[in-house]
Amino acid sequence: MNAAIATPTTTWYLLLAAVLFAIGVVGVLVRRNPLIMFMCIELMLNAVNLSFVALARALGDIGGQTTVFFVMVVAAAEVVVGLGIMVSILRKRPTATADDLAELKG
C-alpha cells in the first residue's frame, strides 16, 4: 500500500462530511417521527463539525475548531428546547408522527 495514497487528505474528510450531511437531509425528508427527524439534523450538524475540523487542519487555523465548539453548544441548546417542545406536544398525543401535525396548512 502506497503511503502517499494511503494518507486521507482533507478532501476525503470533506467528502465524507458531505455524504453524512446528505444522509441527514434525506433522513429529515423521509422519517415521520419528529424525534428521529431531529436526530437527522444532529447528523447534519456533525457533518458540518467534521468539515470544520478538517478545514481547520488544512488551513492550520484553530478558528475552525473553535467554531465546532460553538456548534456543539448550539446543538445542545437546540436539543433542550426542541425536545421540550416535542415533549409538550407528544405528551398529549404520543402516537403523533410529523405527518399528523397538519392542522395548519394551505
Added chain:
Amino acid sequence: MELFVFICAGIMIIGGAVGVVARSHPVHCALSLVATLFGVAVLFVAMEAHFLAAVQVIVYAGAIVVLFLFVIMLLGIDRAESIRIDPIKVQRPLAGIVGVGLVGLIGGAILQSRDAIKARGDGLAVANADNPVHDSNIKQLANDLFSNHVFAFELTSVLLVIAVVGTVTLARRPSKRGASDQSEEVAEKVAK
C-alpha cells in the same frame, strides 16, 4: 494508519447515519446515532482535535443521545415506525434527488476547490510563519476562544439562558385563571 482509522471511522459514521435514517425503531436510531457520533469523535482525534473529540463524546454521545433516549422512554413512543412505504408518495424520490444532488454538488465543489483549499492553507501558514503556534490543542483553542471569539463565547451564555427559560416556559402548566380551559377541545381534536 490514518487511512485505516479513516475507513473504520467512516464506516462507523456512514453506517450509523444510515441506521438513523433506516431503522424503524426509535431506540435503534438513537443507538445508531451514537455510532456516528463516536465515529466523528474518532476522526476528530485523527485530526488532532482532542478537546473537541472529548467534548463530542461527552456532550453528544453522553448527554444529547441520552436525552433523546430519555424522551423516547418518557413519552413511551418507543414503538417501531413502519417505514416500508411513505404515505406521501413523492417524498422518497424527492429525498433521493435532494440527497444525490447535495452530495454531487457539494462534493463537486469540494473536488473543484481542493487545490484552492490547499493554497489557502499554505497562504495562511506563510502568514503565520513568523508567529508559529505550537501550543497544545486545548491551549490554542482557549486562546482563540477568548480573544477572537470572546463575544461569541459570551453569546453562548445567552443562548443557554434562553434554552433554560424556554424549557421552563414550555414546562409551566397553564394557570387556570382567565380563559376557560380548552383542554376538552384539544382532546376532541386529538380524538379526531
Added chain:
Amino acid sequence: MLAEFVAPKIDWMALSPLLVLLGGGLVLIVVGSLTTTWPKRAYSTYTVAVAVGALVMALVQWHRISDDGPKFLINDALSFDAFSMFGTITILIAIILTALITDDFLRREGMDGPEIYALYLMAAIGGLVMVMSNDLIVLFLGIETLSIALYVLAASHRRRIESQESGIKYFVLGSFSSAFFLYGVALIYGGTGSTNFNKILAAFDNVPAERKDTLVLVGVGLLMVGLFFKVAAAPFHFWTPDVYEGAPTPVTAFLASAGKVAGFAAMLRVLVVALPTWRDDWRPVIWIVAVITLCVGAILAVVQTNVKRMLAYSSISHAGFILIGVEAAGHVNGSTGKGMPSSMLYLLLYTVLVCGTFGVVTLVGRTGDNATYLDSFRGLSKQKPLLAVAMTVFLLAQAGVPFTSGFVAKFGVIRAAADSHSYAIAIIAMLSSVISAFLYLRILISVWMIDPTAEDDKAEAIRVPLSSGVAIGAAMLFTLAVGIYPQWLITASEKVTQLAGR
C-alpha cells in the same frame, strides 16, 4: 510555549443597548422566578422600560456614530455603525410594541408571567447580534439565539394545539435550515480561511476579479438558504403561514417584525459587506427569489380565510419587496447604492405596521386566540370604530397606499430598483402588490362592508385594553405621520450606507 494572550478591548458604551437588554432580561428572569406573580401590567411595563432604555442608548450611539464614525468591536466580531444601530432601533421598536400587545393577551389567555417577556428580551439580543455581527459565527449564534427563543415563543400557548404544532414545525425546519447555513459557513471558511467578514472580504482582494471559488460559491448558496429561510423568502417560506397562524398572535407580530428585521439585516450584511466579490453570482439568485416570493406571497394570500394566515402570506410578499432592495444593493460594489437604505427603511416601517396589524388581530382573536378568521372581523367597524380605523390604516399601508408609511417604503425600494435599472422586477413587484391588495381589501370588506350576523353579535365582545390601545394608536400615528412627512426617516436611513471599515 504559550502564545501571548491578548484580551480584546471592549467598548462597553457601544454595546450598551445589548447590555441593557441582557441585564434587564436576567433581572426579569431572576426576580420574576423568585417572586410571586407581579401586579397587572408590571411585566410588560418592565419590559417596555428595559426596551426603551436600550432604545435610548441606541439613539445615543446613533449620534455617536454620526460624530465619531463607525468602527469594529471586540476583535472585529461586531461592527458598530449606522446600519447596525438602525437595525437595533428597529428591533427595539418591535419589542416595545410587541410587549404592549402581549400584556393583555397573556392575561386574557391565562398565561401571564415573566417568561415570555424574558424570551422577548433575550431574542432581541439575538436579533441585535445579527444586525451587528461582523463574523459568520457570531451571526450564526445570533440567529440561533433569536430562533430558539422564537421556537419556544411560537409553542408557548399551551392550550392551542396549533401553537404547539407551529412550534414543532418552526423548530424542525429552523434547525434544518440552520444546518445548511452552518454548512455554508464551513465551506466559506474553507474557501477563505476565516469566518470574519473583514477577512472574507480581504481573502480575494489580491485575486483577479474573474477568479472565483466553487467552494465559496456553494458556501454562499448554503448561507443564503439559511437567510432566505429566516426572512421567509420563497421557496423557503413554507413554515411561515403555518407558524404565523399557529403562534400566539403577539408572537406572530414579533416573528414578523423583529425576526424579519434581523434576518434581512444579516442578509444585507453578509451579502453586501462580506460577499460583494460574488455579487454577480448572488444577485440573480436574489432576483429570481424575489420574484417567486412576491408572486407566491401575493397569489396564495388570495385564497385564505384566516387573517393571520393572510398576513403571513402578505409578510412573504413584503419580504419579496425587501429583496428588491437587496437586489439593488447587489448592483454596486459596497454599500453606496440605494438598496441598503431602502431595505432598512422598509424594514423599520414594516415593523411598525405589522405590529399594529397583529395588535388588532390579537384583540379580535378574542379569548382562545382563535377568532382570527375573516368572519371574525365582521362588524368590527360597528363595535370598535377606532380599532377598525386603525386596522384600515395598517392594511392600506401594507397595500402601499400613499400618505402611509407603506407607500414610502415601497417607493424607496422601487426607486432603488429603478436606480439600478431593474425595471422588470420593479414592475413585477408593483403588479404583485395589486394582487396582494386584494387580500387587504378582503379584510377591509369584512371590517366595514359586511353586516354582522346574529351569530356574530353573540360572540364575545372585543375589548381594547390600554396597553394594546397605546401600541396600536402609536403605530397608527407613526404610519400616517411617516406617510405624510417621511423626510427625516429617509435621511436617517440613508446613513446606513456608512458601514464600519469602508
Added chain:
Amino acid sequence: MIDSAWLIPALPLAGFLTILVLGRKLGEPKAGFLATAAVAGSFVVAAGVFLDLMSKNGEDRNHIIKLFEWVPVGSFHIDMSFKVDPLSITMILFVTGIGALIHLYAIGYMHGDPKFSKFFLYMNLFVLSMLILVMGENLLVTFLGWEGVGTCSYLLVSFWHTSESNASAGKKAFVTNRVGDFGMMIAMFFAFQYVGSLSYDSINGSAHAGGSLPQTAATAMVAMLFVGCCGKSAQLPLYVWLPDAMAGPTPVSALIHAATMVTSGVFLLTRLAPLLAYASPWIMTLIAVIGLATALFAATIAVAQNDIKKVLAYSTVSQLGYMFLAIGSGAYVAAIFHMITHAFFKALLFLGSGSVIHGMHDEQDMRKMGALRKVMPITAGTFIVGWLAIAGVPPFSGFWSKDEILLFAFDKSPILWAVGLFTALLTAYYMTRQVILVFYGKARWNDQAEEHGAHGDIKPHESPVLMWLPLVVLAGLAAVGGVINLPFNHSTEKLMTWLEPVLGHGSERVLASGTEDIKWILAGIATLGAVVGIGFAIAVYSKHKVKVVEPEIMANGWNYDKALSGFMGGPGRDAFEGVAWFDANVIDGAVNGSGKSVQGFAGILRKAQSGFLRTYAAMIGIGVVLLLAWFFYRGVSQ
C-alpha cells in the same frame, strides 16, 4: 331697421322664456296669444328689415350682425353672427309669416289640451331655432338652428308621448336626422380644414379655382352637406321619419314638417350655391337624380294612403324632391320659389286636414270621411284652393313654381323632365283622390257610428274662427303666391332679381336657347298632365269608372320602412347585442378570468402547502439543490 334685425330671433326667444317661466300661470289661451304675438312681432320686424333692404342697392344688401364671439379657439373663430341678406330675409318672412298664422291656428286646434302652454313653448322655440338656421352667418350657427329645429321637431312629434307610436316617431325623426347631421358635421370639418372658417362668405369666397379649397374637397363638402339635407329634408334614403312624424299635432306637421324645417336643406344648398357650382358636376346630377327619385317614389306611395295626413306627408316628401331636382339642375331660384309656394299650399292643406281631423273628432282615416264640404264649407273651400295649387293648375302658385323646375330639369336632361312630369301627374291624381274622399262622395262617418252604436257618435262640424282664419289667408297666398316670380320677363321674375346677389356667380338663370324657346310648350304639357291626373282620379274615385288601384306594396311605402326597421330590429339589434355580449363575456370575462386564474393558480400552489412538515423540508431541499446548482454552475463556468 336692419340694425334691429336681432329682434327677429329675440322676440320668439322672449316668448319662449316667458312661457317657460310663466307658462302654467298664463294658461290657455293667453300663452298661445303671447306666442303668436312673438312670432307675428318677428314678422313685422322682418318686414321692416325687408323694406330697408329693398331700399338699398343690390350689392349693399349683405349685412352681418355680430352678437358675440361664440367659439374662438386660436385661429378658429366662430361668431354668433346673423346674416341679413335677400335670401335670409326671404326665408325669415315666410317662416315668421306662416309661423304666425299657424300659431294662431294652433290656439284653436290645441284648445283643451292639458299641455297647451307647453305646446306654444316648443313652437316658439322652434321658430327661434328656424330663424337662427336661416339667419346664421356661418355653418355652425346654421347648425345650431338646424339641430334646434330637429330637437323641437322631436319634442313636438312626441308631444303626446303617452302613446308609444308617437314617442317612437319622435325618436325616429331625431335619430334619422342625426345621420344627416353626421354629414353636415363632416362638411364643416372640411370647411375648417381648407377654408379655416365656417362663414358662408369665406366658403363661397374660396370656392373658385386657385382658392384654398380644392375641388375635390368642395365636392366632398357638397356631398356631405347633401347627406345632411337628405336627413333634414327627408330625401331618399333618409325620408323614413317624415311620414311617421305626422304623429305630432297637425299645426306641427304644417309648420315644421311641411312649410319650414324640412325645406332647410334646400335653403342650405342655395346658400352655398357658389360652392355647388364649383364642385364637380356629377354631384349636381346626383342631387337632381335623388331629388327626382324621391319625388316619384313618394308620389307613388301617396297614391295608396288612407290616412289624411299620410297622404300629405308623402306629398311633402315628393315636393321636397322637386326642390332638390331644382337645386341639382342649378335652378336655385326655382327651388326657393317652389319652397315658398309649397309652404303656402302645403301649410294650407295640413291646416285644412287638421281642421277636418278636429271636426271629425280626431279621426284621420279618409275612408271614414266623405262629403264634408257640406258641414265644413270654409275648410273645404280653402282645401280645394290648396289642391289646385299643388296639382299645378294655372294660375295657382304651384303651377308657376313647378313649371319653373320642370323647365330647368328639361334643360338639364329631358329624361329628368319626363319623370318630373309623370310625378306631377301622380301628384294631381292623389291630391284629387284625397279631395274626393274627404269632401265629396258619400258621408261615411255615419257608417261607423252605426257599427259602433251610440259609442262612436261623430258629428263633424266646422272649426272655430281662429282656425279657419289662417286657412283663408293661406288660401289667398296659395292662390296668388306665384306672382313673386312670373316667368314672363325679367321684371316679373322678382324673386330672381332679388336673390341674384346672394347666389353669386354661376347661378344666373342660364338656359339653353332651345329650352327658352319651348318653355310655354312645356308649361302647356305640364298643365295637361295635371288635368289628366285630376281627370283620372275623378274617374276612379268619383265616377267609379275605373277600378281602384291601391296596391298593398304602395300603401306600405314599397316596404322600405318595414325592411329598415326589420333590419334595425333584427340583424342590427343582434349585432348590438353581440357587442354587449362581447363586452360582458370577452372583455370583462378576461378581467374576471385573470382574477379567477390567480385563484386557480393559488389553488394549485397551496397544494404544496400541505401542512406536512416533511413536504416543507423537501421543498427547502429542492430549493437548496437548485440554488447550489446555480452557484456550482457559476463556479465551474468561470
Added chain:
Amino acid sequence: MNGLSTSLAAQVAATEPLPAGGRFPILTMLILVPAAGAILVAILTKRRPEFVKLAAVLSSVLTGALGLWMLASFKTGQAGFQLESKHEWIQAWGISWHVGVDGISLFLVVLTGVLFPLSILGADPHHDEKPYLAWLLLLEAGVMGSFLSLDLFLFFICFEIVLVPMYFLIGGWGYDKRIYAATKFFLYTMFGSAFMLVGIIATVLIAKNNVGHITFYLIELADKGGFAGSTGRWLFFSFAIAFAVKVPLFPLHTWLPDAHTQSPTAGSVVLAGVLLKLGAYGLLRFGVYLFPSAAYSTRAIFLTVAVIGIIYGAIAAAMQKDLKRLVAYSSIAHLGFIVLGAFAFTEQSVTGSVLQMVNHAVSTGALFLLVGMIYERRHTRVISELKGIQKVAPIFAGVFMLVMLSSIGVPGLNGFIGEFLVLVGSFATARWWTVVAASGVILAALYLLWAYQRVFHGEPDEANKTFPELKIKEALVLLPFAAAILFVGIYPKPMLDRIQPSVNELLVHVEAKTNGDFTRVVTPHQDATSDEGSDGQQGSETATTEVKAP
C-alpha cells in the same frame, strides 16, 4: 400669430418672479381645506349628525369658494402656470409640495370645487353619514391635489389616494354588487398605477443625467428631460397605462360600468365628473407634456382606441338594461372623444378635449344625480320597470331631457361645443378616425333617446303612477348643472380664452420637442379670420354691425 403672442405671454409670465410669500396660498388651501374638513367630520361626535353635515357642507362650500376665487385671480391669456406655491417636502428624494394651475387644469379644479358640495347636498347616503362625508371630503382633497400638483410625486400620491375613499364609498354605500364593484375598481386602477409608479421613478432617475439633479418637478423634467426614442416610449407607456385605465380606454374599461352602477349617487357623480378626468388630464399633462415625441409617434394607437371606445361604448350603452349602467357606458363613449381630441394635436381638438372634460362632468354628473333621484323614488334602475314618468313628473322629465340633450351633443348646449371642437380639430390631422368618431353622435342619440322613450314616454303603469315630481331641494341642486349646460353651450368664450393659451403652449412644446416630426396645423386664412374687420371674402362691402347680446 395668435400662438406667437401667447407664447410670448408665457415667456413674460415665466420671467416674472414668483410673488412674495405673503400671498394667500389658494391652491394649497384648495387641497388642505377638504382634507381638514374630512378630519373634522371624522372626529365630530356621531350624536349630533347635523353638526357633522354642517361641517362637511361648509368645508366643501369653502373649497368651492376658494376655487371660484382662484378662477377670479387667474389671469386670462397667460399660458404658464399661475398661483404657484412651492414648499420643500422630501428633499432627500427631490420631492416638493409644488402646486400651480394653468388653463388646462383651471376648470377641472373649479369643477371639482363646485361638484362636491352639490353631490353632498344632492344625494343622501341613508346610513352612516359621518364616514360617508369624511370619505367624500378626503376624495375631494385627493382630486384637487391631482389636478393642482406640479410635482410628479405629489401627483402620483394624490392620484392613488383617491382610490381609497372611492373604494369605501362604493363598498360602503353602494348597491347590491357593491363589494365586487369596489374591489374591481380598486384593483384595476391600482394595476394601472403600478406601471406609472415605476415610470415616474424611472423618469426622474433617467432625467437626472440631463437635468443635473433629482427632481420631480414637472416643468423642469419636461423642459430638460429629453426622453427620446424608445426610452421615452417606454416611459410614456408606463404613464399611459395608468391613465388609460382611469379614463378608461377600450379595452381597459370594464371596471367602470360596475363601479358607476354600484356606487352611491354622489360617488357616481364624482366618479364620472372628476375621477375619469384624472386619466384624461393625466394623459395631457403628464403623458403628452413629458413625452411629446413618444406621445406623438404613438398617437395612432390612442386615436384608434379612442374611436373604438366611442362606437363601442355607445353600442354597449344601447343594450344596457340598467339606466345607470347605460350612463356609465355613455361615459366610455364620451371619454373617447376627449382622448381623440388630446391625441389629434391641434389647438382646436385639444382645447375641445379640455373643455369636454368639464362638459362631460356636468352632463354626466347631472344624469347620475337624476338617475339617483329615480332610484330614490322607485328603488329600481331597471329601464323596463320604469314607464311614463314624463306624464306624472313633467318637470323632472324636462330637466332630464335638457341634460340628455347636452349629453347627446345638441348645439346650444355644452356637450356640443366640446365635441365639435374635438372633431373639427381632429379632422385636420386624423381624418378617418374623426369620420368614424363623428358617427358616434348618431349612436349617442340612439341610445339616449331610446332609453328616454322607455323611461319617460308611454302611459305610466301602476308602479310609476305615483312618481313624485322634482322637489325644490333637488331642483336647487340641479340648477347649477342646467345653468352650466346652457352657459357653456351659448357662451363658451370665457372658458376657451383661458384654456386655449395653455393648450397652445403645450403644442408649441410638443413641436419643439419632436424635432420637426410634428408641426402644428395652421389653417388657411388664419390671419384673415382672426382679424375681425375683414370677414367679407367676396370682396363685397359687407356691412357689419356689432350688437351687444340682448
